[in-house]
Amino acid sequence: MVQIRSTPTISLQLTPMRIPEAVPSAGFSFANQENIDEISSTGLLLHPGEPSELVVQIKNLTQRNLQLELMVEGDFPSEWCWIGGTEGREIRPGGQMDAVLYFQIPNTYFENQEAIAPEKQEQLRLNFTNCQVVACIDRGSDREQIQEADFNLYIRPWSAYMDFLPVLYREVDFIGRFMKIFEQAYQPVIDSYAVMWANLDPLTAPRALLPFLAHWVGWPVESIWNLPQQRRLIRRAVEIYRWRGTRKGLRLYLHLYTGLPLDENLPNETDKHISITEPFGENFVIGDAQIGEAVLGGGQAFHFVVRLRPDRINSISEQLVRRIIDQEKPAFCTYELFIDNPL
Structure with missing residues (x-):
């Protein structure tokens, strides 16, 4: 038998970690008495896909140990809520226990096709007002008691x-839901502007845009290059133009094609890995040169x-x-090419 006493055994205090900023169920007209009574109780705001918490503080008002069991009741699906954060089930005289109610609703709550189907009579619910935290004290004994604390759930996009x-x-709930319609209509366009830089970078741009980007920098798109090579060459085409005819420019071009490292630290x-040398020997030095070994000019001119x-x-x-x-060397230069394949 459950005993009901005028003097409470425990105190239950509910603290929502996210409260609704706007007045629930209020439109452009003033809130009626029913809405005022609804707002006066504890309210927890829920966004689809985002976790929210309701902290429950339980204090023992007696001079004896209490065995406590917490439950959550309401007309919302049970999988939305679970209890955590408790430290045992016993509260010492004058002590306090904290528990946390974790809430999370599906990401697709507002896109649920079953709820918005024309043949569905029940509308999609936004407010759950029949929710309670139930504390069972000394359950199963002759001192068993039950104490409840009410709270409301408000689901908003x-x-x-x-x-x-x-x-x-912002204090009117209807305004928030009305503005969400415009946000869902315009947000894809805003998001596309936010990532516009990715469409202008050859490394991340769609393949169909590569000829357009190559035309910007005057780079010919040829089938001899694979897609990663084309992206790298288009991106650094201006740099290749700037260093054309130099050792640095030739090494950069070969690096972008072959993928071999530049080895600038060596x-x-x-x-x-990409070695470009000029085969110059020692010039004619008086006193050191011997007949038959001196080479005037030190080697072949304009050769690498x-x-x-x-x-x-x-x-x-x-x-x-x-x-x-x-393509990259000066027209008057000659060269030799060696490719040292690994054994």
């Missing part, structure tokens, strides 16, 4: 547009050697490399 309205309009040119060291066999097309060198 989150709208960023409310931040642009004066506080007076001071010795011959140790790099390109040596590539790929990590995989036959991963580089020699014909394409020669085409790149012929």
Whole structure:
């Protein structure tokens, strides 16, 4: 038998971690008495897909230990809520226990086709007002008692547009739901502007936009390049133009095609994966030169050697490399090409 006493055994205090900013169920007219009574109780705001919490503080008002069991009742689906944060079930005399009610509703709550179907008689609910936290004290004994605390759940779509309205309009719940209609209509356009930079970057732009971006920088789109190579070359085309005819420009172009590292940290040119050297020997030095060994000018003029060291066999097309060198080098220069494939 459950005993009901005039003097409460415990005190129940509910603290919502997210409260509704607007007046629930209020439109452009003043809230009636029913709405005022509804707002006076504890209200918890829920957004689809976002967790929300209701803290329950239980204090023992007696001078004896109490065995406590918490339950949540309401006309909402039971899978929306679970209880956590409790430290045991016993409260010492004058002690306090805190529990947390975790709420989360599905992401597609407002897109539920069963709720918005024309043949469905029941409308999609936004307010759940028959909710209670039930505390059972000394359950199963002759001192068993039950104490309840009421709370309401308000399900609302989150709208960023409310931040642009004066506080007076934000206090009306209907305004928030009305603005959400415009947000859902215009937000895709706003999101597309937010990522417009990705459409203008050759590394992330859709494939159909690559010829347009290549035309911007005057870069020819050819079938000899695969898609990743085309993206890299278009992105750095202006840099290639700037350094054309130099060792740096040729190495950059070969790097973008072959994927070999630039090895800018290596001071010795011959140790790099893309090595470009000029075969100059020692010039004629009086006192050190011997007849038959001195070379005037130090070597072949306007001549350089390109040596590539790929990590995989036959991963580089020699014909394409020669085409790149012929395009980038000064017209009066000659060169030799060596591709050192790994054994």
